[in-house]
Amino acid sequence: MGSSRLNVRQWFAIFGHYYNFQQPYQSLDGRAPAQEVTYTVPLTYVSQTIYMTISDDYQIDMINMGDFTFDDYGRLLDAALAHGYTFYTLQEYVTRSNHDSPHIIVRHDVDRKVSTARSMARVEADRNISTSYYFRTSTFSPETAAEVSGLGHEIGYHYEDLAKTRGDFEAAHxxxxxxxxxxxxxxxVRTICPHGSPLSPHHNLDMWRGKYSIEDYDLDGEAYLSVDTNNDDAERPSYVSDTGRDWGTTIADFGRISTTDDLIAGLGSDGCERLYLLVHPGRWSRNPIEHVQRVAWDLAAEAGKSTARSVHAIGQVTNDRIIRVFRERT
Known part of the structure:
Protein backbone atom coordinates (compact mmCIF):
# COMPACT_ATOMS: atom_id res chain seq x y z
CA MET A 1 0.00 0.00 0.00
CA GLY A 2 1.37 3.41 -0.96
CA SER A 3 2.16 6.03 1.63
CA SER A 4 -0.42 8.48 0.20
CA ARG A 5 -3.29 6.05 0.77
CA LEU A 6 -1.97 5.23 4.22
CA ASN A 7 -1.99 8.93 5.05
CA VAL A 8 -5.58 9.24 3.85
CA ARG A 9 -6.60 6.28 5.99
CA GLN A 10 -4.79 7.75 8.98
CA TRP A 11 -6.53 11.07 8.41
CA PHE A 12 -9.93 9.35 8.35
CA ALA A 13 -9.03 7.56 11.57
CA ILE A 14 -8.11 10.85 13.26
CA PHE A 15 -11.34 12.42 12.03
CA GLY A 16 -13.30 9.40 13.24
CA HIS A 17 -11.69 9.57 16.67
CA TYR A 18 -12.66 13.23 16.94
CA TYR A 19 -16.22 12.55 15.77
CA ASN A 20 -16.79 9.61 18.11
CA PHE A 21 -14.81 10.62 21.19
CA GLN A 22 -14.65 14.42 21.28
CA GLN A 23 -17.51 16.01 19.33
CA PRO A 24 -20.68 16.63 21.38
CA TYR A 25 -23.77 14.98 19.90
CA GLN A 26 -27.15 16.69 20.22
CA SER A 27 -29.24 13.55 20.71
CA LEU A 28 -26.91 12.51 23.55
CA ASP A 29 -27.38 15.73 25.51
CA GLY A 30 -23.95 17.07 24.65
CA ARG A 31 -22.02 13.82 25.13
CA ALA A 32 -19.81 12.20 22.51
CA PRO A 33 -20.96 8.87 20.98
CA ALA A 34 -18.26 6.90 22.79
CA GLN A 35 -19.54 8.21 26.12
CA GLU A 36 -22.91 6.66 25.37
CA VAL A 37 -21.77 3.24 24.23
CA THR A 38 -19.16 2.77 26.95
CA TYR A 39 -21.94 2.17 29.46
CA THR A 40 -22.04 -1.38 28.16
CA VAL A 41 -18.94 -1.75 25.98
CA PRO A 42 -15.37 -1.28 27.29
CA LEU A 43 -13.67 1.80 25.86
CA THR A 44 -10.75 -0.22 24.52
CA TYR A 45 -13.15 -2.37 22.50
CA VAL A 46 -14.98 0.68 21.15
CA SER A 47 -11.70 2.28 20.11
CA GLN A 48 -10.58 -0.84 18.25
CA THR A 49 -13.94 -1.15 16.55
CA ILE A 50 -13.92 2.45 15.36
CA TYR A 51 -10.38 2.33 14.01
CA MET A 52 -10.90 -1.03 12.36
CA THR A 53 -14.13 0.15 10.77
CA ILE A 54 -12.62 3.33 9.39
CA SER A 55 -9.31 1.91 8.19
CA ASP A 56 -10.54 -1.41 6.83
CA ASP A 57 -10.37 -1.56 3.01
CA TYR A 58 -13.77 -3.22 2.67
CA GLN A 59 -15.62 -0.54 4.62
CA ILE A 60 -14.00 2.31 2.70
CA ASP A 61 -14.67 0.69 -0.65
CA MET A 62 -18.35 0.20 0.24
CA ILE A 63 -18.89 3.99 0.36
CA ASN A 64 -19.29 5.64 -3.05
CA MET A 65 -16.50 8.19 -2.95
CA GLY A 66 -17.28 10.07 -6.16
CA ASP A 67 -21.07 10.05 -5.98
CA PHE A 68 -23.63 12.36 -4.33
CA THR A 69 -22.72 15.72 -5.81
CA PHE A 70 -25.21 18.40 -6.83
CA ASP A 71 -24.31 17.66 -10.44
CA ASP A 72 -25.36 14.04 -9.86
CA TYR A 73 -28.61 15.15 -8.26
CA GLY A 74 -29.36 17.51 -11.13
CA ARG A 75 -28.79 14.69 -13.61
CA LEU A 76 -31.15 12.48 -11.61
CA LEU A 77 -33.91 15.09 -11.65
CA ASP A 78 -33.42 15.82 -15.34
CA ALA A 79 -33.56 12.12 -16.20
CA ALA A 80 -36.80 11.70 -14.26
CA LEU A 81 -38.38 14.66 -16.04
CA ALA A 82 -37.17 13.38 -19.41
CA HIS A 83 -38.85 10.03 -18.75
CA GLY A 84 -42.13 11.69 -17.79
CA TYR A 85 -42.14 11.17 -14.03
CA THR A 86 -44.57 13.12 -11.87
CA PHE A 87 -43.07 14.37 -8.61
CA TYR A 88 -45.16 14.28 -5.43
CA THR A 89 -44.61 15.72 -2.01
CA LEU A 90 -45.53 13.27 0.73
CA GLN A 91 -48.62 15.29 1.59
CA GLU A 92 -49.75 15.28 -2.04
CA TYR A 93 -49.21 11.54 -2.32
CA VAL A 94 -51.08 10.49 0.82
CA THR A 95 -54.08 12.74 0.17
CA ARG A 96 -54.67 11.56 -3.41
CA SER A 97 -56.51 8.37 -4.29
CA ASN A 98 -54.98 8.13 -7.78
CA HIS A 99 -51.40 8.75 -8.87
CA ASP A 100 -49.82 9.32 -12.24
CA SER A 101 -47.45 6.71 -13.59
CA PRO A 102 -44.52 6.88 -13.50
CA HIS A 103 -44.10 8.90 -10.31
CA ILE A 104 -41.58 9.75 -7.59
CA ILE A 105 -42.11 10.82 -4.00
CA VAL A 106 -39.06 12.75 -2.78
CA ARG A 107 -38.43 13.20 0.92
CA HIS A 108 -35.54 15.16 2.43
CA ASP A 109 -34.47 14.59 6.03
CA VAL A 110 -32.60 17.74 7.06
CA ASP A 111 -30.43 16.34 9.83
CA ARG A 112 -27.72 18.97 9.41
CA LYS A 113 -26.25 21.35 6.80
CA VAL A 114 -29.29 23.61 6.45
CA SER A 115 -27.58 25.75 3.81
CA THR A 116 -27.21 22.67 1.62
CA ALA A 117 -30.91 21.92 2.02
CA ARG A 118 -31.78 25.44 0.93
CA SER A 119 -29.54 25.08 -2.12
CA MET A 120 -31.14 21.74 -2.99
CA ALA A 121 -34.59 23.29 -2.68
CA ARG A 122 -33.55 25.90 -5.25
CA VAL A 123 -32.17 23.25 -7.61
CA GLU A 124 -35.56 21.52 -7.55
CA ALA A 125 -37.56 24.73 -7.85
CA ASP A 126 -35.55 25.70 -10.94
CA ARG A 127 -37.05 22.57 -12.52
CA ASN A 128 -40.58 23.22 -11.16
CA ILE A 129 -40.27 20.20 -8.85
CA SER A 130 -41.87 20.18 -5.40
CA THR A 131 -40.58 17.84 -2.68
CA SER A 132 -40.89 17.40 1.11
CA TYR A 133 -38.36 18.78 3.63
CA TYR A 134 -38.37 17.46 7.20
CA PHE A 135 -36.59 19.58 9.79
CA ARG A 136 -35.41 18.67 13.27
CA THR A 137 -35.77 21.23 16.03
CA SER A 138 -32.04 21.86 15.61
CA THR A 139 -32.31 22.59 11.87
CA PHE A 140 -35.64 24.42 11.74
CA SER A 141 -35.89 28.20 11.59
CA PRO A 142 -38.70 30.52 10.47
CA GLU A 143 -36.44 32.00 7.80
CA THR A 144 -35.54 28.62 6.31
CA ALA A 145 -39.15 27.44 6.43
CA ALA A 146 -40.29 30.58 4.63
CA GLU A 147 -37.65 30.24 1.93
CA VAL A 148 -38.17 26.52 1.28
CA SER A 149 -41.97 26.68 1.33
CA GLY A 150 -41.81 29.80 -0.84
CA LEU A 151 -40.05 27.69 -3.46
CA GLY A 152 -43.06 25.37 -3.55
CA HIS A 153 -41.89 22.63 -1.18
CA GLU A 154 -43.60 20.96 1.75
CA ILE A 155 -42.31 21.58 5.29
CA GLY A 156 -42.56 18.73 7.81
CA TYR A 157 -41.44 17.90 11.33
CA HIS A 158 -38.52 15.44 11.62
CA TYR A 159 -39.39 14.22 15.08
CA GLU A 160 -37.10 12.50 17.59
CA ASP A 161 -39.15 12.96 20.73
CA LEU A 162 -39.13 9.37 21.98
CA ALA A 163 -35.34 9.24 21.80
CA LYS A 164 -35.03 12.66 23.42
CA THR A 165 -37.21 11.61 26.35
CA ARG A 166 -35.38 8.26 26.66
CA GLY A 167 -38.45 6.16 25.92
CA ASP A 168 -41.00 8.01 28.07
CA PHE A 169 -44.13 7.87 25.86
CA GLU A 170 -46.12 10.51 27.73
CA ALA A 171 -43.21 12.94 27.85
CA ALA A 172 -42.48 12.21 24.19
CA HIS A 173 -46.00 13.13 23.10
CA VAL A 189 -47.06 21.15 8.67
CA ARG A 190 -49.28 18.32 7.43
CA THR A 191 -46.90 15.33 7.54
CA ILE A 192 -44.11 14.10 9.81
CA CYS A 193 -41.09 11.83 9.63
CA PRO A 194 -39.09 10.12 12.41
CA HIS A 195 -35.40 10.79 12.89
CA GLY A 196 -33.31 7.62 13.05
CA SER A 197 -31.48 8.53 16.30
CA PRO A 198 -28.96 5.68 15.77
CA LEU A 199 -27.27 6.25 19.12
CA SER A 200 -30.51 5.72 21.04
CA PRO A 201 -32.13 2.34 21.81
CA HIS A 202 -35.54 3.95 21.26
CA HIS A 203 -37.13 3.98 17.81
CA ASN A 204 -39.07 7.22 17.34
CA LEU A 205 -41.65 5.48 15.14
CA ASP A 206 -42.77 3.57 18.24
CA MET A 207 -44.51 6.74 19.40
CA TRP A 208 -47.52 5.60 17.38
CA ARG A 209 -47.96 2.31 19.19
CA GLY A 210 -50.87 2.16 21.59
CA LYS A 211 -53.38 4.93 22.20
CA TYR A 212 -51.84 7.73 20.14
CA SER A 213 -52.30 8.33 16.41
CA ILE A 214 -51.21 11.00 13.96
CA GLU A 215 -54.86 12.00 13.55
CA ASP A 216 -54.77 13.24 17.14
CA TYR A 217 -52.49 16.00 15.85
CA ASP A 218 -54.50 16.83 12.71
CA LEU A 219 -51.85 15.34 10.43
CA ASP A 220 -52.36 13.88 6.96
CA GLY A 221 -49.51 11.41 6.99
CA GLU A 222 -46.41 9.85 8.51
CA ALA A 223 -43.44 9.18 6.26
CA TYR A 224 -43.29 5.43 6.96
CA LEU A 225 -46.76 4.49 8.12
CA SER A 226 -48.69 6.27 5.37
CA VAL A 227 -46.88 4.97 2.29
CA ASP A 228 -47.27 1.29 1.42
CA THR A 229 -43.89 0.43 -0.11
CA ASN A 230 -42.60 -2.88 -1.39
CA ASN A 231 -39.47 -3.25 -3.51
CA ASP A 232 -40.70 -6.66 -4.72
CA ASP A 233 -44.08 -5.41 -5.97
CA ALA A 234 -44.10 -3.15 -9.04
CA GLU A 235 -47.59 -1.92 -8.17
CA ARG A 236 -46.31 -0.23 -5.01
CA PRO A 237 -43.55 2.37 -4.55
CA SER A 238 -40.01 1.08 -4.11
CA TYR A 239 -38.18 2.72 -1.22
CA VAL A 240 -34.68 3.94 -2.12
CA SER A 241 -32.49 5.79 0.41
CA ASP A 242 -29.07 7.44 0.21
CA THR A 243 -28.32 6.46 3.83
CA GLY A 244 -24.76 5.17 4.14
CA ARG A 245 -23.65 6.99 0.97
CA ASP A 246 -25.07 4.17 -1.11
CA TRP A 247 -28.59 3.85 -2.52
CA GLY A 248 -28.20 0.27 -1.36
CA THR A 249 -31.34 -1.46 -2.57
CA THR A 250 -32.60 -4.04 -5.02
CA ILE A 251 -35.77 -3.55 -7.03
CA ALA A 252 -37.24 -6.83 -8.22
CA ASP A 253 -37.99 -5.81 -11.81
CA PHE A 254 -34.75 -3.87 -12.29
CA GLY A 255 -31.93 -5.11 -10.08
CA ARG A 256 -29.35 -3.67 -7.72
CA ILE A 257 -29.13 0.12 -7.26
CA SER A 258 -26.00 1.40 -5.53
CA THR A 259 -24.96 4.57 -7.35
CA THR A 260 -26.87 7.54 -8.70
CA ASP A 261 -25.99 6.33 -12.19
CA ASP A 262 -27.71 3.02 -11.35
CA LEU A 263 -30.79 4.94 -10.26
CA ILE A 264 -30.77 7.04 -13.43
CA ALA A 265 -30.56 3.86 -15.49
CA GLY A 266 -33.52 2.50 -13.55
CA LEU A 267 -35.63 5.50 -14.54
CA GLY A 268 -35.43 4.36 -18.14
CA SER A 269 -36.68 0.86 -17.33
CA ASP A 270 -40.12 -0.58 -16.63
CA GLY A 271 -39.09 -1.72 -13.15
CA CYS A 272 -38.87 1.67 -11.44
CA GLU A 273 -42.15 3.36 -12.31
CA ARG A 274 -43.08 4.03 -8.67
CA LEU A 275 -40.32 5.33 -6.43
CA TYR A 276 -40.07 6.78 -2.94
CA LEU A 277 -36.69 8.49 -2.56
CA LEU A 278 -35.09 9.54 0.70
CA VAL A 279 -32.45 12.19 -0.02
CA HIS A 280 -30.41 13.67 2.84
CA PRO A 281 -29.22 17.11 1.66
CA GLY A 282 -26.33 16.94 4.12
CA ARG A 283 -24.82 14.01 2.21
CA TRP A 284 -24.61 15.91 -1.08
CA SER A 285 -21.83 18.33 -2.04
CA ARG A 286 -21.93 21.56 -4.01
CA ASN A 287 -18.20 21.81 -4.76
CA PRO A 288 -14.98 19.74 -4.48
CA ILE A 289 -14.04 21.03 -1.02
CA GLU A 290 -17.46 20.14 0.34
CA HIS A 291 -17.20 16.74 -1.31
CA VAL A 292 -14.04 15.84 0.62
CA GLN A 293 -15.71 17.02 3.83
CA ARG A 294 -18.87 15.02 3.12
CA VAL A 295 -17.00 11.80 2.41
CA ALA A 296 -14.91 12.16 5.57
CA TRP A 297 -17.98 12.94 7.65
CA ASP A 298 -19.93 9.99 6.25
CA LEU A 299 -17.05 7.59 6.87
CA ALA A 300 -16.81 8.69 10.49
CA ALA A 301 -20.57 8.81 10.98
CA GLU A 302 -21.10 5.31 9.59
CA ALA A 303 -18.34 4.04 11.89
CA GLY A 304 -20.08 5.64 14.86
CA LYS A 305 -23.41 4.13 13.84
CA SER A 306 -21.79 0.71 13.50
CA THR A 307 -20.47 1.01 17.03
CA ALA A 308 -23.90 2.04 18.30
CA ARG A 309 -25.52 -0.87 16.50
CA SER A 310 -23.26 -3.25 18.39
CA VAL A 311 -24.89 -1.95 21.55
CA HIS A 312 -28.46 -1.20 20.48
CA ALA A 313 -28.84 -3.74 17.63
CA ILE A 314 -30.19 -1.01 15.37
CA GLY A 315 -29.44 -1.45 11.67
CA GLN A 316 -30.28 0.26 8.42
CA VAL A 317 -33.50 -1.27 7.08
CA THR A 318 -35.80 -0.59 4.19
CA ASN A 319 -39.13 1.12 4.67
CA ASP A 320 -41.22 -2.05 4.35
CA ARG A 321 -39.04 -3.80 6.94
CA ILE A 322 -39.52 -0.90 9.34
CA ILE A 323 -43.27 -1.19 8.95
CA ARG A 324 -43.18 -4.97 9.38
CA VAL A 325 -41.25 -4.65 12.65
CA PHE A 326 -43.60 -1.90 13.82
CA ARG A 327 -46.68 -4.03 13.14
CA GLU A 328 -45.17 -7.06 14.84
CA ARG A 329 -44.61 -4.98 17.97
CA THR A 330 -48.12 -3.55 17.97
Missing amino acids: ERFGRNLTAFRKHAD
Whole structure:
Protein backbone atom coordinates (compact mmCIF):
# COMPACT_ATOMS: atom_id res chain seq x y z
CA MET A 1 0.00 0.00 0.00
CA GLY A 2 1.37 3.41 -0.96
CA SER A 3 2.16 6.03 1.63
CA SER A 4 -0.42 8.48 0.20
CA ARG A 5 -3.29 6.05 0.77
CA LEU A 6 -1.97 5.23 4.22
CA ASN A 7 -1.99 8.93 5.05
CA VAL A 8 -5.58 9.24 3.85
CA ARG A 9 -6.60 6.28 5.99
CA GLN A 10 -4.79 7.75 8.98
CA TRP A 11 -6.53 11.07 8.41
CA PHE A 12 -9.93 9.35 8.35
CA ALA A 13 -9.03 7.56 11.57
CA ILE A 14 -8.11 10.85 13.26
CA PHE A 15 -11.34 12.42 12.03
CA GLY A 16 -13.30 9.40 13.24
CA HIS A 17 -11.69 9.57 16.67
CA TYR A 18 -12.66 13.23 16.94
CA TYR A 19 -16.22 12.55 15.77
CA ASN A 20 -16.79 9.61 18.11
CA PHE A 21 -14.81 10.62 21.19
CA GLN A 22 -14.65 14.42 21.28
CA GLN A 23 -17.51 16.01 19.33
CA PRO A 24 -20.68 16.63 21.38
CA TYR A 25 -23.77 14.98 19.90
CA GLN A 26 -27.15 16.69 20.22
CA SER A 27 -29.24 13.55 20.71
CA LEU A 28 -26.91 12.51 23.55
CA ASP A 29 -27.38 15.73 25.51
CA GLY A 30 -23.95 17.07 24.65
CA ARG A 31 -22.02 13.82 25.13
CA ALA A 32 -19.81 12.20 22.51
CA PRO A 33 -20.96 8.87 20.98
CA ALA A 34 -18.26 6.90 22.79
CA GLN A 35 -19.54 8.21 26.12
CA GLU A 36 -22.91 6.66 25.37
CA VAL A 37 -21.77 3.24 24.23
CA THR A 38 -19.16 2.77 26.95
CA TYR A 39 -21.94 2.17 29.46
CA THR A 40 -22.04 -1.38 28.16
CA VAL A 41 -18.94 -1.75 25.98
CA PRO A 42 -15.37 -1.28 27.29
CA LEU A 43 -13.67 1.80 25.86
CA THR A 44 -10.75 -0.22 24.52
CA TYR A 45 -13.15 -2.37 22.50
CA VAL A 46 -14.98 0.68 21.15
CA SER A 47 -11.70 2.28 20.11
CA GLN A 48 -10.58 -0.84 18.25
CA THR A 49 -13.94 -1.15 16.55
CA ILE A 50 -13.92 2.45 15.36
CA TYR A 51 -10.38 2.33 14.01
CA MET A 52 -10.90 -1.03 12.36
CA THR A 53 -14.13 0.15 10.77
CA ILE A 54 -12.62 3.33 9.39
CA SER A 55 -9.31 1.91 8.19
CA ASP A 56 -10.54 -1.41 6.83
CA ASP A 57 -10.37 -1.56 3.01
CA TYR A 58 -13.77 -3.22 2.67
CA GLN A 59 -15.62 -0.54 4.62
CA ILE A 60 -14.00 2.31 2.70
CA ASP A 61 -14.67 0.69 -0.65
CA MET A 62 -18.35 0.20 0.24
CA ILE A 63 -18.89 3.99 0.36
CA ASN A 64 -19.29 5.64 -3.05
CA MET A 65 -16.50 8.19 -2.95
CA GLY A 66 -17.28 10.07 -6.16
CA ASP A 67 -21.07 10.05 -5.98
CA PHE A 68 -23.63 12.36 -4.33
CA THR A 69 -22.72 15.72 -5.81
CA PHE A 70 -25.21 18.40 -6.83
CA ASP A 71 -24.31 17.66 -10.44
CA ASP A 72 -25.36 14.04 -9.86
CA TYR A 73 -28.61 15.15 -8.26
CA GLY A 74 -29.36 17.51 -11.13
CA ARG A 75 -28.79 14.69 -13.61
CA LEU A 76 -31.15 12.48 -11.61
CA LEU A 77 -33.91 15.09 -11.65
CA ASP A 78 -33.42 15.82 -15.34
CA ALA A 79 -33.56 12.12 -16.20
CA ALA A 80 -36.80 11.70 -14.26
CA LEU A 81 -38.38 14.66 -16.04
CA ALA A 82 -37.17 13.38 -19.41
CA HIS A 83 -38.85 10.03 -18.75
CA GLY A 84 -42.13 11.69 -17.79
CA TYR A 85 -42.14 11.17 -14.03
CA THR A 86 -44.57 13.12 -11.87
CA PHE A 87 -43.07 14.37 -8.61
CA TYR A 88 -45.16 14.28 -5.43
CA THR A 89 -44.61 15.72 -2.01
CA LEU A 90 -45.53 13.27 0.73
CA GLN A 91 -48.62 15.29 1.59
CA GLU A 92 -49.75 15.28 -2.04
CA TYR A 93 -49.21 11.54 -2.32
CA VAL A 94 -51.08 10.49 0.82
CA THR A 95 -54.08 12.74 0.17
CA ARG A 96 -54.67 11.56 -3.41
CA SER A 97 -56.51 8.37 -4.29
CA ASN A 98 -54.98 8.13 -7.78
CA HIS A 99 -51.40 8.75 -8.87
CA ASP A 100 -49.82 9.32 -12.24
CA SER A 101 -47.45 6.71 -13.59
CA PRO A 102 -44.52 6.88 -13.50
CA HIS A 103 -44.10 8.90 -10.31
CA ILE A 104 -41.58 9.75 -7.59
CA ILE A 105 -42.11 10.82 -4.00
CA VAL A 106 -39.06 12.75 -2.78
CA ARG A 107 -38.43 13.20 0.92
CA HIS A 108 -35.54 15.16 2.43
CA ASP A 109 -34.47 14.59 6.03
CA VAL A 110 -32.60 17.74 7.06
CA ASP A 111 -30.43 16.34 9.83
CA ARG A 112 -27.72 18.97 9.41
CA LYS A 113 -26.25 21.35 6.80
CA VAL A 114 -29.29 23.61 6.45
CA SER A 115 -27.58 25.75 3.81
CA THR A 116 -27.21 22.67 1.62
CA ALA A 117 -30.91 21.92 2.02
CA ARG A 118 -31.78 25.44 0.93
CA SER A 119 -29.54 25.08 -2.12
CA MET A 120 -31.14 21.74 -2.99
CA ALA A 121 -34.59 23.29 -2.68
CA ARG A 122 -33.55 25.90 -5.25
CA VAL A 123 -32.17 23.25 -7.61
CA GLU A 124 -35.56 21.52 -7.55
CA ALA A 125 -37.56 24.73 -7.85
CA ASP A 126 -35.55 25.70 -10.94
CA ARG A 127 -37.05 22.57 -12.52
CA ASN A 128 -40.58 23.22 -11.16
CA ILE A 129 -40.27 20.20 -8.85
CA SER A 130 -41.87 20.18 -5.40
CA THR A 131 -40.58 17.84 -2.68
CA SER A 132 -40.89 17.40 1.11
CA TYR A 133 -38.36 18.78 3.63
CA TYR A 134 -38.37 17.46 7.20
CA PHE A 135 -36.59 19.58 9.79
CA ARG A 136 -35.41 18.67 13.27
CA THR A 137 -35.77 21.23 16.03
CA SER A 138 -32.04 21.86 15.61
CA THR A 139 -32.31 22.59 11.87
CA PHE A 140 -35.64 24.42 11.74
CA SER A 141 -35.89 28.20 11.59
CA PRO A 142 -38.70 30.52 10.47
CA GLU A 143 -36.44 32.00 7.80
CA THR A 144 -35.54 28.62 6.31
CA ALA A 145 -39.15 27.44 6.43
CA ALA A 146 -40.29 30.58 4.63
CA GLU A 147 -37.65 30.24 1.93
CA VAL A 148 -38.17 26.52 1.28
CA SER A 149 -41.97 26.68 1.33
CA GLY A 150 -41.81 29.80 -0.84
CA LEU A 151 -40.05 27.69 -3.46
CA GLY A 152 -43.06 25.37 -3.55
CA HIS A 153 -41.89 22.63 -1.18
CA GLU A 154 -43.60 20.96 1.75
CA ILE A 155 -42.31 21.58 5.29
CA GLY A 156 -42.56 18.73 7.81
CA TYR A 157 -41.44 17.90 11.33
CA HIS A 158 -38.52 15.44 11.62
CA TYR A 159 -39.39 14.22 15.08
CA GLU A 160 -37.10 12.50 17.59
CA ASP A 161 -39.15 12.96 20.73
CA LEU A 162 -39.13 9.37 21.98
CA ALA A 163 -35.34 9.24 21.80
CA LYS A 164 -35.03 12.66 23.42
CA THR A 165 -37.21 11.61 26.35
CA ARG A 166 -35.38 8.26 26.66
CA GLY A 167 -38.45 6.16 25.92
CA ASP A 168 -41.00 8.01 28.07
CA PHE A 169 -44.13 7.87 25.86
CA GLU A 170 -46.12 10.51 27.73
CA ALA A 171 -43.21 12.94 27.85
CA ALA A 172 -42.48 12.21 24.19
CA HIS A 173 -46.00 13.13 23.10
CA GLU A 174 -45.98 16.23 25.23
CA ARG A 175 -42.72 17.28 23.60
CA PHE A 176 -44.00 16.30 20.14
CA GLY A 177 -47.14 18.42 20.50
CA ARG A 178 -45.18 21.40 21.75
CA ASN A 179 -42.68 21.23 18.89
CA LEU A 180 -45.36 20.68 16.26
CA THR A 181 -47.22 23.74 17.51
CA ALA A 182 -44.02 25.79 17.30
CA PHE A 183 -43.38 24.63 13.73
CA ARG A 184 -46.94 25.42 12.69
CA LYS A 185 -46.53 29.04 13.69
CA HIS A 186 -44.29 29.37 10.63
CA ALA A 187 -45.32 26.57 8.24
CA ASP A 188 -48.37 24.47 7.36
CA VAL A 189 -47.06 21.15 8.67
CA ARG A 190 -49.28 18.32 7.43
CA THR A 191 -46.90 15.33 7.54
CA ILE A 192 -44.11 14.10 9.81
CA CYS A 193 -41.09 11.83 9.63
CA PRO A 194 -39.09 10.12 12.41
CA HIS A 195 -35.40 10.79 12.89
CA GLY A 196 -33.31 7.62 13.05
CA SER A 197 -31.48 8.53 16.30
CA PRO A 198 -28.96 5.68 15.77
CA LEU A 199 -27.27 6.25 19.12
CA SER A 200 -30.51 5.72 21.04
CA PRO A 201 -32.13 2.34 21.81
CA HIS A 202 -35.54 3.95 21.26
CA HIS A 203 -37.13 3.98 17.81
CA ASN A 204 -39.07 7.22 17.34
CA LEU A 205 -41.65 5.48 15.14
CA ASP A 206 -42.77 3.57 18.24
CA MET A 207 -44.51 6.74 19.40
CA TRP A 208 -47.52 5.60 17.38
CA ARG A 209 -47.96 2.31 19.19
CA GLY A 210 -50.87 2.16 21.59
CA LYS A 211 -53.38 4.93 22.20
CA TYR A 212 -51.84 7.73 20.14
CA SER A 213 -52.30 8.33 16.41
CA ILE A 214 -51.21 11.00 13.96
CA GLU A 215 -54.86 12.00 13.55
CA ASP A 216 -54.77 13.24 17.14
CA TYR A 217 -52.49 16.00 15.85
CA ASP A 218 -54.50 16.83 12.71
CA LEU A 219 -51.85 15.34 10.43
CA ASP A 220 -52.36 13.88 6.96
CA GLY A 221 -49.51 11.41 6.99
CA GLU A 222 -46.41 9.85 8.51
CA ALA A 223 -43.44 9.18 6.26
CA TYR A 224 -43.29 5.43 6.96
CA LEU A 225 -46.76 4.49 8.12
CA SER A 226 -48.69 6.27 5.37
CA VAL A 227 -46.88 4.97 2.29
CA ASP A 228 -47.27 1.29 1.42
CA THR A 229 -43.89 0.43 -0.11
CA ASN A 230 -42.60 -2.88 -1.39
CA ASN A 231 -39.47 -3.25 -3.51
CA ASP A 232 -40.70 -6.66 -4.72
CA ASP A 233 -44.08 -5.41 -5.97
CA ALA A 234 -44.10 -3.15 -9.04
CA GLU A 235 -47.59 -1.92 -8.17
CA ARG A 236 -46.31 -0.23 -5.01
CA PRO A 237 -43.55 2.37 -4.55
CA SER A 238 -40.01 1.08 -4.11
CA TYR A 239 -38.18 2.72 -1.22
CA VAL A 240 -34.68 3.94 -2.12
CA SER A 241 -32.49 5.79 0.41
CA ASP A 242 -29.07 7.44 0.21
CA THR A 243 -28.32 6.46 3.83
CA GLY A 244 -24.76 5.17 4.14
CA ARG A 245 -23.65 6.99 0.97
CA ASP A 246 -25.07 4.17 -1.11
CA TRP A 247 -28.59 3.85 -2.52
CA GLY A 248 -28.20 0.27 -1.36
CA THR A 249 -31.34 -1.46 -2.57
CA THR A 250 -32.60 -4.04 -5.02
CA ILE A 251 -35.77 -3.55 -7.03
CA ALA A 252 -37.24 -6.83 -8.22
CA ASP A 253 -37.99 -5.81 -11.81
CA PHE A 254 -34.75 -3.87 -12.29
CA GLY A 255 -31.93 -5.11 -10.08
CA ARG A 256 -29.35 -3.67 -7.72
CA ILE A 257 -29.13 0.12 -7.26
CA SER A 258 -26.00 1.40 -5.53
CA THR A 259 -24.96 4.57 -7.35
CA THR A 260 -26.87 7.54 -8.70
CA ASP A 261 -25.99 6.33 -12.19
CA ASP A 262 -27.71 3.02 -11.35
CA LEU A 263 -30.79 4.94 -10.26
CA ILE A 264 -30.77 7.04 -13.43
CA ALA A 265 -30.56 3.86 -15.49
CA GLY A 266 -33.52 2.50 -13.55
CA LEU A 267 -35.63 5.50 -14.54
CA GLY A 268 -35.43 4.36 -18.14
CA SER A 269 -36.68 0.86 -17.33
CA ASP A 270 -40.12 -0.58 -16.63
CA GLY A 271 -39.09 -1.72 -13.15
CA CYS A 272 -38.87 1.67 -11.44
CA GLU A 273 -42.15 3.36 -12.31
CA ARG A 274 -43.08 4.03 -8.67
CA LEU A 275 -40.32 5.33 -6.43
CA TYR A 276 -40.07 6.78 -2.94
CA LEU A 277 -36.69 8.49 -2.56
CA LEU A 278 -35.09 9.54 0.70
CA VAL A 279 -32.45 12.19 -0.02
CA HIS A 280 -30.41 13.67 2.84
CA PRO A 281 -29.22 17.11 1.66
CA GLY A 282 -26.33 16.94 4.12
CA ARG A 283 -24.82 14.01 2.21
CA TRP A 284 -24.61 15.91 -1.08
CA SER A 285 -21.83 18.33 -2.04
CA ARG A 286 -21.93 21.56 -4.01
CA ASN A 287 -18.20 21.81 -4.76
CA PRO A 288 -14.98 19.74 -4.48
CA ILE A 289 -14.04 21.03 -1.02
CA GLU A 290 -17.46 20.14 0.34
CA HIS A 291 -17.20 16.74 -1.31
CA VAL A 292 -14.04 15.84 0.62
CA GLN A 293 -15.71 17.02 3.83
CA ARG A 294 -18.87 15.02 3.12
CA VAL A 295 -17.00 11.80 2.41
CA ALA A 296 -14.91 12.16 5.57
CA TRP A 297 -17.98 12.94 7.65
CA ASP A 298 -19.93 9.99 6.25
CA LEU A 299 -17.05 7.59 6.87
CA ALA A 300 -16.81 8.69 10.49
CA ALA A 301 -20.57 8.81 10.98
CA GLU A 302 -21.10 5.31 9.59
CA ALA A 303 -18.34 4.04 11.89
CA GLY A 304 -20.08 5.64 14.86
CA LYS A 305 -23.41 4.13 13.84
CA SER A 306 -21.79 0.71 13.50
CA THR A 307 -20.47 1.01 17.03
CA ALA A 308 -23.90 2.04 18.30
CA ARG A 309 -25.52 -0.87 16.50
CA SER A 310 -23.26 -3.25 18.39
CA VAL A 311 -24.89 -1.95 21.55
CA HIS A 312 -28.46 -1.20 20.48
CA ALA A 313 -28.84 -3.74 17.63
CA ILE A 314 -30.19 -1.01 15.37
CA GLY A 315 -29.44 -1.45 11.67
CA GLN A 316 -30.28 0.26 8.42
CA VAL A 317 -33.50 -1.27 7.08
CA THR A 318 -35.80 -0.59 4.19
CA ASN A 319 -39.13 1.12 4.67
CA ASP A 320 -41.22 -2.05 4.35
CA ARG A 321 -39.04 -3.80 6.94
CA ILE A 322 -39.52 -0.90 9.34
CA ILE A 323 -43.27 -1.19 8.95
CA ARG A 324 -43.18 -4.97 9.38
CA VAL A 325 -41.25 -4.65 12.65
CA PHE A 326 -43.60 -1.90 13.82
CA ARG A 327 -46.68 -4.03 13.14
CA GLU A 328 -45.17 -7.06 14.84
CA ARG A 329 -44.61 -4.98 17.97
CA THR A 330 -48.12 -3.55 17.97
